[in-house]
Amino acid sequence: MANDELVSRSLPVQEDMAMQQRVWRFERVGWYLLVVIVLLGLAGLFGNGPLSNAQTTSADGRLHVEYQRLSRSGTTDNLRITVRGSARKPIMLELDGSLLSKASIETIQPEPQASLSQGKAILLELGTSDDGVATLYLTLRSEYVGTLEGVVRAGPSSAVHFSTFLFP
Structure with a gap:
């Protein structure tokens, strides 16, 4: 009985079961691809998740930066910079790169003692x-x-380079 359903018929309509099976196979592959894309999105492929969270430390270990490796255009991203210095003495921190020219700083906490x-x-x-x-x-x-x-x-010997990819 099951094999009878896989045979092409001409009545009441013309059927091509070989073609229909290819369409069903293509449909299943499409569903699997959609599930994979959703799982990658949940894992952070498009921002805010384990795949997009990144951190880097300078060679001397004095400077540590946590950032988003992957994000979307138009969203806000957090950047956390930790630097070690002398107790109760100010530290000069320099921010540079295309990140500053192409992105706007919305908040900065705590407020720096001075900015130049x-x-x-x-x-x-x-x-x-x-x-x-x-x-x-x-x-x-x-x-x-x-x-x-x-x-x-944070000085001549403490530097960290990082990059962020922004999806549309």
């Missing part, structure tokens, strides 16, 4: 805690599509 412009870069003076650590939280938004590069420096 140096060419295309921004210099921020941060106060440190009793243990000599300063943490800066930035919220960035960009309407750009493509790769943005960022550079954070």
Whole structure:
């Protein structure tokens, strides 16, 4: 009986069961692809998830940056910069790269003690805690599509380079 259903018939309508089976197979592959795309999206392929969260540390271990490796154009992204210095002494932090020219800084916490412009870069003076650590939280938004590069420096020997890809 099951094999009778796989035979092409001409009444009441013309059937091509071989073609119908190819269509069903194509349909199943499409469903599997949709499930994979949804799972990748949940995992952070398009922003805010384990696949997009990234962090990098300078060679001397003094500077640590947490950022979004993958994001979407028009959304806000958090950038967390932690730098180690001397207790209760200010630290100069330099932010540079296409990330600053193509993205706008919406919030910056805590407010720097001083901020200066140096060419295309921004210099921020941060106060440190009793243990000599300063943490800066930035919220960035960009309407750009493509790769943005960022550079954070805390002196000549402490530099971190990172990049973010923005989907449309």
